[in-house]
Amino acid sequence: MPNHLQWALVASLLGGASAAGLYTKSSPVLQVDAKNFNSLINKSNHTSIVEFYAPWCGHCQNLKPAYEKAAKNLEGLAKVAAINCDDEENKPLCGQMGVQGFPTLKIVVPGKKPGKPRVEDYQGQRSAKAIVDAVVDRIPNHVKKLTDKDYESWLAADGSPKALLFTEKGTTGALLRSLAVDFLGGINFAQIRSKESKAVEQFGITSFPTLVLLPNGDSEPAIYEGEMKKAPMLEFLSQAAQPNPDPAPAEPKKKSSSPKKPASSSSSTILDSDMPTDSPSPEVEIPPEEEPVKVPVKAPEVAQLATPEDLESKCLNSKSGTCILTLLPESESPDSELPAPAKEALSTVSELSHKLTGHRLPFYSVPAINSRAKILRAELGLGESSATEIIAVNGRRGWWRHYSSEDGLSLHSVEGWIDAIRLGEGSKSKLPEGVIQAVEEKVEEKVEEPKEEKVEKEVPHDEL
Numbered sequence: 001m002p003n004h005l006q007w008a009l010v011a012s013l014l015g016g017a018s019a020a021g022l023y024t025k026s027s028p029v030l031q032v033d034a035k036n037f038n039s040l041i042n043k044s045n046h047t048s049i050v051e052f053y054a055p056w057c058g059h060c061q062n063l064k065p066a067y068e069k070a071a072k073n074l075e076g077l078a079k080v081a082a083i084n085c086d087d088e089e090n091k092p093l094c095g096q097m098g099v100q101g102f103p104t105l106k107i108v109v110p111g112k113k114p115g116k117p118r119v120e121d122y123q124g125q126r127s128a129k130a131i132v133d134a135v136v137d138r139i140p141n142h143v144k145k146l147t148d149k150d151y152e153s154w155l156a157a158d159g160s161p162k163a164l165l166f167t168e169k170g171t172t173g174a175l176l177r178s179l180a181v182d183f184l185g186g187i188n189f190a191q192i193r194s195k196e197s198k199a200v201e202q203f204g205i206t207s208f209p210t211l212v213l214l215p216n217g218d219s220e221p222a223i224y225e226g227e228m229k230k231a232p233m234l235e236f237l238s239q240a241a242q243p244n245p246d247p248a249p250a251e252p253k254k255k256s257s258s259p260k261k262p263a264s265s266s267s268s269t270i271l272d273s274d275m276p277t278d279s280p281s282p283e284v285e286i287p288p289e290e291e292p293v294k295v296p297v298k299a300p301e302v303a304q305l306a307t308p309e310d311l312e313s314k315c316l317n318s319k320s321g322t323c324i325l326t327l328l329p330e331s332e333s334p335d336s337e338l339p340a341p342a343k344e345a346l347s348t349v350s351e352l353s354h355k356l357t358g359h360r361l362p363f364y365s366v367p368a369i370n371s372r373a374k375i376l377r378a379e380l381g382l383g384e385s386s387a388t389e390i391i392a393v394n395g396r397r398g399w400w401r402h403y404s405s406e407d408g409l410s411l412h413s414v415e416g417w418i419d420a421i422r423l424g425e426g427s428k429s430k431l432p433e434g435v436i437q438a439v440e441e442k443v444e445e446k447v448e449e450p451k452e453e454k455v456e457k458e459v460p461h462d463e464l
């Protein structure tokens with residue numbers, strides 16, 4: 001029975017992170033918890049993406065390099081946050097946010113009313129670029145677009161400070177949008193295109209983009225000469241108004257959580273064509289699990305079902321829950337070496353069974369010498385007995401699934417397949433008649449139902 005100590009050990013072996021969470025203190029990812037979620041995320045005027053994770057989850061560990069890269073690229077533009085749903089104090093919040101598996105990514109977009117954001121599930125690719133693109137798309141736009149016809153009335157409209165970007169582009173970039181969010185209520189933002197010659201001439205603009213600040217609303221423009229980067233632009237604009245503190249300072253008598261990384265305080269370049277790519281940046285540490293781990297072929301973790309009775313009593317009867325079976329290929333003689341793909345499959349599966357110990361998901365290997373395995377292959381239409389097959393079978397519910405060997409045998413792809421099963425995603429095939437043996441009560445005690453892990457009880461999914 002795994003206990004918390006073991007989880008901590010597994011987490012530290014796999015991720016190199018502390019037992020407490022997946023991200024270290026120096027990570028660019030903003031680590032939030034149930035106490036500060038509301039002030040840091042819900043009440044912010046900035047868009048956030050939040051990863052709900054558990055430190056032991058393999059896909060969370062796999063996501064970490066891309067997520068940290070996204071956090072670096074979005075610095076100053078949006079918040080990239082993570083919350084550890086394995087932490088008792090955070091579990092109610094994770095449940096309330098509808099988290100059903102790990103990692104779950106949600107984008108929190110400020111609504112019209114403060115503290116009432118719109119929450120969207122992020123279901124795109126788990127690459128830095130895809131994440132950055134999705135978040136950038138959802139940065140609020142408080143920047144007005146002007147033309148020669150209306151810019152004068154905008155300038156004259158009220159006495160508040162104004163910032164005007166002269167640009168060749170028709171779209172509003174992430175940097176300008178994020179600056180407008182920082183100064184919401186303090187500076188009005190607009191942009192105007194280079195082809196609007198009347199305005200361009202009035203301000204004497206000769207290159208694009210150029211940012212002009214009108215601290216008094218309509219007179220004495222100050223032209224920004226620095227780089228188009230967040231930090232110096234924020235400083236320049238601060239001569240007209242202070243950026244909003246984010247999170248907002250605590251109201252009197254109310255306890256506040258300390259700010260960690262306000263989106264506004266960091267520097268960032270304009271997002272343009274040299275956007276992040278999918279590959280992890282060299283400075284980001286890749287979890288060691290990516291490297292193939294050499295495991296002896298007969299690893300103790302993956303028990304063998306050597307006889308037809310074993311196979312039927314554990315996995316092929318009307319009471320058995322989900323089993324992950326690795327059907328081994330026929331070999332010349334019982335002692336001869338297994339072919340390389342079979343060894344690879346066993347090594348991956350035994351590593352996974354080790355990693356997923358807490359899920360009590362039974363993994364078995366079935367040697368070709370087990371005559372029931374041969375029949376099973378025929379029943380399921382799996383064809384040649386010279387191939388290694390990984391299948392999931394659920395006798396009680398009468399379904400099975402086949403891991404496609406086209407996806408390779410890496411830990412990552414087999415684990416993805418297993419995760420999909422655990423989360424009830426993807427389609428299952430009905431087991432043909434005759435595969436499953438109807439059983440009497442007495443078999444039941446032998447068949448150990450995979451027990452759900454603690455967190456999964458509170459965050460229910462389809463089955464297991």
Ligand SMILES: *[C@@H]1O[C@H](CO)[C@@H](O)[C@H](O)[C@H]1NC(C)=O
Nearest residue numbers: 037038042115116117118119
């Ligand atoms: C944050 O906002 C979402 C959406 O409005 C809401 O469902 C959730 O309960 C809020 N969380 C907290 C901690 O206030």
Ligand SMILES: *[C@@H]1O[C@H](CO)[C@@H](O)[C@H](O)[C@H]1NC(C)=O
Nearest residue numbers: 044045184185244245246248
């Ligand atoms: C959000 O914007 C409003 C102005 O619309 C401002 O008063 C408030 O302080 C801002 N909140 C934060 C947390 O930045």
